Amino acid sequence: MIETINNNFYKIPQAFEMLDADKSPVFSTIVSILNTCFGKNYKGFQKCFLILNEKSTAFWAPKMLVGQKDSRWVNSLEDEGDTIIEKDMEGKIGFSDIAKSSKRVTFVRFVDGIRFMGVYEFDKLSSKPNHRIFRRKSKTIDLKAYCFEKEKSNFKIALNESKKLTLSELKKIAEHNSSVQVEKKMHQTMVSVRNAYVAAYAKKKAAGKCQLCGQLAPFKDMDGEPFLENHHIIWLANGGTDTIDNTVALCPNCHRRMHILNQKEEVDLLLKIAKQST
Numbered sequence: 001m002i003e004t005i006n007n008n009f010y011k012i013p014q015a016f017e018m019l020d021a022d023k024s025p026v027f028s029t030i031v032s033i034l035n036t037c038f039g040k041n042y043k044g045f046q047k048c049f050l051i052l053n054e055k056s057t058a059f060w061a062p063k064m065l066v067g068q069k070d071s072r073w074v075n076s077l078e079d080e081g082d083t084i085i086e087k088d089m090e091g092k093i094g095f096s097d098i099a100k101s102s103k104r105v106t107f108v109r110f111v112d113g114i115r116f117m118g119v120y121e122f123d124k125l126s127s128k129p130n131h132r133i134f135r136r137k138s139k140t141i142d143l144k145a146y147c148f149e150k151e152k153s154n155f156k157i158a159l160n161e162s163k164k165l166t167l168s169e170l171k172k173i174a175e176h177n178s179s180v181q182v183e184k185k186m187h188q189t190m191v192s193v194r195n196a197y198v199a200a201y202a203k204k205k206a207a208g209k210c211q212l213c214g215q216l217a218p219f220k221d222m223d224g225e226p227f228l229e230n231h232h233i234i235w236l237a238n239g240g241t242d243t244i245d246n247t248v249a250l251c252p253n254c255h256r257r258m259h260i261l262n263q264k265e266e267v268d269l270l271l272k273i274a275k276q277s278t
């Protein structure tokens, strides 16, 4: 069930904002759905059910019955996908969980992969305990409402995944992911890394030492990694690019120094360091 790192890795930049049951992509794992559709970083998450928000909405990925008689849950898809019947063969579930999950963003696990089927709602009148009926209310979903943290968490996923790569593997991907044009709204922030791979490459290349003063990072972050900040040598606001030859990793002092002084000699030095091949 758990996707291999490489497989997962290359899928990270992809994120869906809308899904349409008639044109659903085929997902290989539940983890990849949670990452790309909900911006959730659940590595190795294998459960087929997850509450998404306070409004009784749940993520649901039922497996349809294909000759598995010993399974607790027996689900079937009827009315050309408009109805899902969920039976609990152990007779334990009743209606106990419905209050928190009456609306279900549903991905059905077929033999060849997992597809988005639509948003379903519990049909109380037709259901019996342990034989629950869900009706499709919509074939499309706007995922934006469910993934406020998407940008942030995808960035974090990429950073974590990138730790497992060698410097040269990372370089290849960072170069491939470099953005020459960066969205305007991002220009103001000081810790201004746009591309996780570019950022990760600069940090890995710095190997725990500030690329300006050469001192060890002043402390380790919560993950135990030396704390350095990425810096765009030619600021994005001045037309700099989010690429590896314009990005370095600096200690907080030097980072601040570059933003306050930005002395030409130091800018030139950093540009040279960023361009040095590895």
Ligand SMILES: [Zn+2]
Residues within 6 Å of the ligand: 210, 211, 212, 213, 214, 215, 250, 251, 252, 253, 254, 255
């Ligand atoms: Zn420094």
Ligand SMILES: [Zn+2]
Residues within 6 Å of the ligand: 190, 191, 192, 230, 231, 232, 255, 259
């Ligand atoms: Zn900076």
